[in-house]
Amino acid sequence: MKRIFFILSIFITTVSGAAGQQSVYSDGVAGRVNDTIILKSEIKEALMGSPDQSLEQQRKVLEEMIKNKVLYMEAQENQELSINSDEIEQRLDETIEKIMDNLGGEEKFKMALKEEGLDENILRSIYRRQIKEEIFVQSYVSTVIRPGISISDEEVRKAYEENTEMFKSPETYSYVIGYKPVAMTENDKKALISKLNAIRRTILNHEMTFEEAARLYSQGPTGPKGGDLGLVEPGKMVPEFETVAFQLKKGEISRPFETSFGFHIALCRNITEKGREMSHIILLPSIDEKKVAVFNKNVKSYFEEGGIENLRAWASEAGIQWIPFKEARKREINPLILSILDDTAPGSVSQTHYLNNGLAFIYLEDKKEAREMSFDEVRNYVKNYVYGKKLQQEIDELYDKLKDKYYIEIML
Numbered sequence: 001m002k003r004i005f006f007i008l009s010i011f012i013t014t015v016s017g018a019a020g021q022q023s024v025y026s027d028g029v030a031g032r033v034n035d036t037i038i039l040k041s042e043i044k045e046a047l048m049g050s051p052d053q054s055l056e057q058q059r060k061v062l063e064e065m066i067k068n069k070v071l072y073m074e075a076q077e078n079q080e081l082s083i084n085s086d087e088i089e090q091r092l093d094e095t096i097e098k099i100m101d102n103l104g105g106e107e108k109f110k111m112a113l114k115e116e117g118l119d120e121n122i123l124r125s126i127y128r129r130q131i132k133e134e135i136f137v138q139s140y141v142s143t144v145i146r147p148g149i150s151i152s153d154e155e156v157r158k159a160y161e162e163n164t165e166m167f168k169s170p171e172t173y174s175y176v177i178g179y180k181p182v183a184m185t186e187n188d189k190k191a192l193i194s195k196l197n198a199i200r201r202t203i204l205n206h207e208m209t210f211e212e213a214a215r216l217y218s219q220g221p222t223g224p225k226g227g228d229l230g231l232v233e234p235g236k237m238v239p240e241f242e243t244v245a246f247q248l249k250k251g252e253i254s255r256p257f258e259t260s261f262g263f264h265i266a267l268c269r270n271i272t273e274k275g276r277e278m279s280h281i282i283l284l285p286s287i288d289e290k291k292v293a294v295f296n297k298n299v300k301s302y303f304e305e306g307g308i309e310n311l312r313a314w315a316s317e318a319g320i321q322w323i324p325f326k327e328a329r330k331r332e333i334n335p336l337i338l339s340i341l342d343d344t345a346p347g348s349v350s351q352t353h354y355l356n357n358g359l360a361f362i363y364l365e366d367k368k369e370a371r372e373m374s375f376d377e378v379r380n381y382v383k384n385y386v387y388g389k390k391l392q393q394e395i396d397e398l399y400d401k402l403k404d405k406y407y408i409e410i411m412l
Contacts, residue, residue: 031062032409033069038062040412044235059412067399070406072133075140083135091131092124145394151386160375160382167378172327173341174365178299178311179321181358188287192263196256196283200265203253210253210267210279219262220282221335227267227279234275241266245276286354295359296352303349308363311349327368337362 028040043061075081100109113119160167199217203210214227222228229237232245240259248254248268256265262284270277286292302314315322330338336355340362344350350362375382 030058030410030412031066032407032411033066034073034407036069038065038069043412055412059410062410062412066408066410067395068133068137070399070402070408071137071140071395073406074402075136078140078144081136081139081143083132083139088128088131088135091135092128095127095131096120096124141391141395145391145398149387149390149394151383151390155386156379156383157375159386160378163385164372166385167373167382168370169368169373170329170331171370172329172368173333174326174328174367175341176308176325176363176365177321177323177337177360178315178363179323179356179358179360180295180319182287182291182354183357184285184287188285189258189263191288192283192286193256196263196265196281199281200253200255210281214279214281217283218281219284220280222280222282227281229278229280231272231274232276232278236275241280245278248276284354285357287359292352292354292359296361299349299352299361303363308365311363341367 029037030040030043031038040058042065043058047057047061100106103109103112113123199213202208203213208216211226211228214223214225217223218227220227232242234242234246236242237245238259238261240257241264244254244257244264244266245268248266250268250271252268254264254266256263258264262282264280264282266278266280268276268278298314298318299311303311306313312322314320333341340350340353341364344362344364346364346367348364350364352359352361354360
């Protein structure tokens with residue numbers, strides 16, 4: 001919950017006067033446009049969810065932030081542009097409502113604000129400023145840049161012919177997840193910790209390396225890479241993991257510990273000024289195999305006796321949630337769910353898995369492979385693609401002309 005409001009607390013420090021300035025500089029300044037600063041933490045927040053947080057990628061994000069600041073400042077000087085305060089307030093209301101929905105309602109929203117030391121008025125003032133900047137830039141682009149862009153039929157056709165791989169219909173899956181919450185017991189947790197202890201002893205006894213053990217046992221996405229997590233900097237991992245990671249000495253392997261993702265042992269490969277180079281082995285939450293086997297037997301039995309409708313009827317009686325997905329694109333699907341789908345034939349039911357603190361099975365209704373689409377099918381999409389590229393090119397060229405007008409400093 002705090003992560004949702006992390007960026008808000010940063011914005012507050014930039015406008016809270018002398019007392020706030022100390023917080024700003026302790027956070028670290030990444031760049032500056034005139035008197036407006038951009039914090040390192042703002043860049044990290046923008047990269048959340050991206051596997052690439054290299055210095056090069058951070059600089060790219062910073063450059064885009066600086067470009068937006070320059071366009072905003074230029075837009076403010078344009079006498080022809082005006083801001084509709086009603087539009088700002090409407091978008092502000094929509095933003096607040098979205099935050100409430102994401103947090104689970106008004107009460108949880110108020111609790112989150114309280115935890116962050118905020119009230120709704122402060123929150124609104126922060127977002128009001130952001131929205132005002134966005135509208136100014138959008139209005140400036142629409143008024144000053146868009147009118148000068150034209151696209152010919154030849155350009156659209158050429159873009160299609162040179163980028164046919166881009167204009168394929170996506171691979172999609174239509175499926176249903178049957179899900180029943182089942183909490184892990186203390187015995188289930190002890191079994192996983194016992195397994196991790198056994199793996200740890202194997203490594204300490206030099207029967208295999210940590211990397212070999214990770215490839216063999218780890219159930220996370222880093223398993224095939226030998227458990228390599230790269231450089232772990234403060235604030236990059238969940239607190240439970242960081243608490244362990246930053247207590248380890250170089251070459252030390254932790255004892256088993258639990259996070260919201262599962263059960264781990266971690267190896268500190270190296271210690272640097274920025275953080276720790278870490279590897280880990282993770283076992284995902286699971287319950288007694290006998291419980292899974294009984295549930296799986298029922299799923300298979302009801303499906304084989306009467307097909308999907310019979311299975312659905314049993315699921316309803318057994319308190320199993322029935323969650324349908326229609327033509328979900330491959331890139332939109334959780335990797336773990338996707339791996340189950342790829343092991344399941346259309347028209348059949350998967351094995352039962354323990355996912356998200358519950359027992360789950362998947363019925364794969366249909367799978368559509370990606371296919372190359374004709375020019376007529378994607379003409380409008382290609383036109384928008386060409387337009388977007390031209391628009392970005394015009395923005396970049398305008399920025400190159402404007403940037404000498406402002407004091408810009410990059411400190412990454």
